[in-house]
Amino acid sequence: MAYKILMVDDEPILTELLSTHLQDHGYTVSVANSSDEALAKLNTKPNLILLDINMPGMDGLELCKVIRNHIVCPILFLTARITEQDKVNGLRAGGDDYITKPFGLQELIARIEAHLRRDERNNRPPEVVTSQGLIINLSDRKIFWNEQELSFSKREFDIIEFLSSNPNQVFDKERIYEAVWGYDAEGDSNVIKEHIRKIRAKLMQASGSEYIETVWGMGYRWKK
Amino acid sequence: MAYKILMVDDEPILTELLSTHLQDHGYTVSVANSSDEALAKLNTKPNLILLDINMPGMDGLELCKVIRNHIVCPILFLTARITEQDKVNGLRAGGDDYITKPFGLQELIARIEAHLRRDERNNRPPEVVTSQGLIINLSDRKIFWNEQELSFSKREFDIIEFLSSNPNQVFDKERIYEAVWGYDAEGDSNVIKEHIRKIRAKLMQASGSEYIETVWGMGYRWKK
DNA sequence: TATGACCTTGACGAAATTTTGACTTTCTCC
């Protein structure tokens, strides 16, 4: 499937030119000419973001910080200025790389490919999910808090696996039941509540922190 | 509208049997007895694909990869073998689930329904962002004012979701009730007024601005 | 068959949300 790139720049001429070029290289490109538009287009779950630093309103650095609250993917700054300070600011804001204008199209493509490759490697089989010092090894079905291994039953582990693999998303009880048991729950059931309770108790005892959050009236979410 | 299912299997007996069964459950079914036929029938835009792994010529896994280049929808493998390696191969190829032969028809229907529901959920309306730093993340059901997360109850969030997804449009109370509660309000009710009040108070406290406008005698409108 | 871990269920109090009803304020039209 084609990689999706979100390009954020307030110069329509540039965005048009670049998006054509990127599309020629097989990427799916969506363009945002302002920060608001960029935020609105985050839902397309881009694999990589190209971000102009100089923009009216919320500038690229600010935007980068906000984006980082929502999704994880390589963010490359397009910028004219590139002092040491810019670099620091950019990295602090959560950026991954810089490309100084004017830049060669070859270089742009090369850098994009490099970052996507790296990202791919990093996001590979989520065999291990880590979360606030907790290590969840999905292939071994083992969970560690620091050096100490915690013990969970099958159902408990399945629930943890499901929730922690989809952090921050809210799932209602039916959805969890469906995901873990593999079929629909009949009527109202207490099973999930009870398992969640057991899981919480074990995690709290070991780590002292909350991992599963209740979203009242909606379900549960794994805090990341 | 009936969901469309594309079934790909080289055993005519099986496909005939299954397609009848699926049709009895209200699905529109198209059958392909070979990979080539399957590719040719992709243009029917199925909502879900059932794919036999073992087929002469291009096998199910190969076919799956190719399909993935064209459309996005749940792909369920029908398979006799199901080792860990198969599972990995299948996931790598872009499959969503496995059903091992022989399987019960009940189970098949249940899984199909589950995947269609999930797919529906994932393809939800996009995240919405209004100007001035308010970010409404529909999939996580989180709302941010700049860096700060605001808290809303289920109904409150649902109303915000509905209005903000249709900015600048005016909806009367009945319409909102219908959209959020899922059924019609009986008689005049204060419920909407009250929820709107709570929402406004929270948004005002955090951001200092009005997002919901009253259109007197008509209803409410999300200002964008 | 006995044992123990695990899964499931029903009941109940606590907590949070939702709804209601009475009342006040605001707006429109005459």
Place this chain on the structure above:
DNA sequence: GGAGAAAGTCAAAATTTCGTCAAGGTCATA
């Protein structure tokens, strides 16, 4: 400006959902 309708406010009642506990059921294993 005043009457009437629509919208806003507030507190309290009604309802829903959640967390917890105790107990019964199931399953694999010794």
